[in-house]
Amino acid sequence: MIAAQEKNDVDPVCPHCKATIRQVWFRELGGILGKRYIYFCSACRACLGISHRKGFWMG
Numbered sequence: 080m081i082a083a084q085e086k087n088d089v090d091p092v093c094p095h096c097k098a099t100i101r102q103v104w105f106r107e108l109g110g111i112l113g114k115r116y117i118y119f120c121s122a123c124r125a126c127l128g129i130s131h132r133k134g135f136w137m138g
């Protein structure tokens with residue numbers, strides 16, 4: 080098991096452009112599976128991940 084620790088004094092770095100991520104942009108995706116959100120780097124616009132809204136089958 081990997082331990083998780085909150086680190087508010089360290090900024091994450093984009094895995095693509097290596098820039099410090101101070102702001103994450105996201106866009107809403109629509110589709111037959113429900114709403115999802117794609118998150119991307121504000122510096123290079125590389126995709127950082129997609130979140131699935133919890134309980135999306137309920138609308």
Ligand SMILES: [Zn+2]
Pocket residue numbers: 093094095096097098120121122123124125
């Ligand atoms: Zn980037």
